[in-house]
Amino acid sequence: MAVPDTVAAPERATTPPPPAVTARRGRPRPDRAYWLYLLPGAVLFLLVIGGPLVYTGYLSLTRWSGVGDPTWIGLENYRNLFHDDVFWTSFRNTLAMIVAMVVLPTLVGLVLAAVLFDAIGRRFRPRTAAALRAAFYLPQVLPVVVAGIVWGWILRPDGAFNGLLDAVGLGALRHDWLGDPDTALPVVMAVMIWVQIGYPVVVFMAALERVDPELYEAAELDGAGWFRRFRAITLPQIRPETFVVGLTCTIAAMKVFGPIYALTRGGPENATNVPSYFAYYTFFKKLHVGYGSAISMVLTLIIVVVSVLFIRAQNRAERRDGGL
Amino acid sequence: MAVTITPATGRARRVRDRHHRGAGRWVVLALVTVAALVMLVPFAFMLLNAFKSPGDYSTNGPLSWPSEFYTKGLRTYWEQVDFPVKLWNSILISGSVAVAGVLVSLLNAYALGIGRVRGRLWIIGLFLLANMLPQEALIYPLYHFAKEAGLYNTRLAVIIIFTVIQSAFGTYLLASVLSTFPRQLLEAAALDGAGKWRTLWRVVLPNLRPTLAVLLVFFFIWTWNEFLIPLVMLIDNQTQTVPVALASLQGDRLMDAPTTNAGSLLSLVPAILFFLIFQRTLARGITAGAEK
Known part of the structure; x- marks a missing residue:
């Protein structure tokens, strides 16, 4: 089985190096005693991840309120999901979250990282670039729920954002930003960009450090301008990191829960509902455990499929590079 | 060129x-x-x-300079949620998870990366998959079984759950690091008569220390910032964590705007402190991770 070499957990800033291919030559005979070391981890894994996942799969085929015995109903929950507008809305909002947490942060992050590294890191003291990087990265280290609560207050009708509009003479634009179904989603997206932007900036800046500076010097001597150097050298050189950022952020976007909980609880009128909040609400507020399980299983399936596609695309791109 | x-x-x-x-x-x-x-x-x-x-x-309004230096908001929030208890809960949970998670990752990775047990690529793939799962796919059974086992609303339940979730990532990372571990060191230890157990603690562990330090810091901060599982599992004042305490008071009539901000400030201070303390470790982890 090919283990993909860049997979990461959401919101996690490290990418493990690929497991090395065992050299046939020095390969020791497998030793059964090592299984003992796997035992505690395996038991815990089955208890906390394997078992519950299978059980959620089973529950998705039942009707259950959490007390008594679940009633087997086969695929009915899935059929109902298919006709549930909230379900479709929540997945459409996932696309919005991908724009806000993957597409825009990656694009802006690429440019910011290149500017910080190239135009500021080299022409001013490195500490200047480091301080600026820290400002962008700060939201990433905070509990995202707390950040969400601060933003929730800022965007309230009597909050700081409307205050700011008044102060600059745009008081006519005062608005209940999170309370209006038309503005809630764009505003939540803006907050998510703020939360997310630091991650690509930091990863891409680290990536740029391993790009050979001679490449840039040679291109510069050839008369290539900043943008051409960016496109011809920076982008291809840091493509592995771009894949990692793309994959981790996409998974994070599909799972987003805390900020939605803190900002809007999926409202108003489901305008900002997302699958994970929809599942939480169905489990614990509506007590439709079977239905909530079905939502969770669909979300899980989509995440796994998207990850596999991502990793395949990356492997293909690497093979193509290897052939050159 | x-x-x-x-x-x-x-x-x-x-x-x-x-x-x-x-x-x-x-x-x-x-x-x-x-x-x-x-x-x-x-x-x-x-x-x-x-x-x-x-x-x-x-x-x-929200933009004016405070007319007096008013600290009662901070004190109100501190007392209302019994902030020291929340702080201690967060430290206890995150600290235990960091240590236990690194330990479980190390044991798993020792069997997978050095022991090369059969089917290890499948096992590593399984851990990888566990990393991607949305927590919603686990939460209801966890909630239900915790209730049955009498672990509902205990910090222990949250510690166990996050130990496993974090170590799924740690196992993947360490297994790949250990698969390139110099064989000579292991052979030398074997020649000296060291068993597997001794080799783990005397040879492998000292060599992995920097990586383990990075993992420890990451596990601590990730667990500190977790929300869904603590929100579901911890329901009273004695067990809740810092972020859950703030979120569960959101919308409460006692939480006027200044108190909300004071509470947010108090809740952010520890995270900002960790950031400053561990900035170097974090940067190193990110850089190490990005190297191919």
Whole structure:
């Protein structure tokens, strides 16, 4: 089985190096005693991840309120999901979250990282670039729920954002930003960009450090301008990191829960509902455990499929590079 | 790239370039600095209003300078949620998870990376998959079984759950690091008569220390910031964590704007402290991770 070499957990800033291919030559005979070391981890894994996942799969085929015995109903929950507008809305909002947490942060992050590294890191003291990087990265280290609560207050009708509009003479634009179904989603997206932007900036800046500076010097001597150097050298050189950022952020976007909980609880009128909040609400507020399980299983399936596609695309791109 | 150029032309060009940059570089710096300051604006708003009295807030609005240095909001929140208890819960949970998670990751990775047990690629793939799962796919059974086992609303339940979730990532990372572990060191230990257990603690562990330190810090901060599982599992004042405590008071009538800001400020301070303390470790982890 090919283990993909860049997979990461959401919101996690490290990418493990690929497991090395065992050299046939020095390969020791497998030793059964090592299984003992796997035992505690395996038991815990089955208890906390394997078992519950299978059980959620089973529950998705039942009707259950959490007390008594679940009633087997086969695929009915899935059929109902298919006709549930909230379900479709929540997945459409996932696309919005991908724009806000993957597409825009990656694009802006690429440019910011290149500017910080190239135009500021080299022409001013490195500490200047480091301080600026820290400002962008700060939201990433905070509990995202707390950040969400601060933003929730800022965007309230009597909050700081409307205050700011008044102060600059745009008081006519005062608005209940999170309370209006038309503005809630764009505003939540803006907050998510703020939360997310630091991650690509930091990863891409680290990536740029391993790009050979001679490449840039040679291109510069050839008369290539900043943008051409960016496109011809920076982008291809840091493509592995771009894949990692793309994959981790996409998974994070599909799972987003805390900020939605803190900002809007999926409202108003489901305008900002997302699958994970929809599942939480169905489990614990509506007590439709079977239905909530079905939502969770669909979300899980989509995440796994998207990850596999991502990793395949990356492997293909690497093979193509290897052939050159 | 074959670039042939005489030194004289090269120098002339570089001089011109530098001159050209001289003007532009300040503009770029100014633009990026403005963007960085915009990132910090929410924190400025929070600080401004955390030290304002409710009356001051309702008369002068969110942008005014506080008319007096008002700390009662901070004290109200501190007492209302019994903040030291929340802080201790968060430290206890995150600290235990960091240590236990690293330990479980190390044991797993020792069997997978050095022991090369059969089917290890499948096992590693399984851990990988566990990393991607949405917690919603686990939460209801966990909640239900915790209730049955009498572990509902205990910190222990949350510690066990996150130990496993974090170690799924740690196992994947360490297994790949250990699969490149120098064989000579292991053989030398075996020649000295060291068993597997001794080899793990005396040979492998000392060599992995920097990686384990990075993992420890990451596990601690990730667990500190977790929300869904603590929200579901911890329901009373004695067990809740810092973020859950703030979120469960959100919308409460006692939480006027200045108290909300004071509570947010208190809840953010530990995370900002960790950031400052561990900044180097975090940067190293990110850099180490990005190397291929």
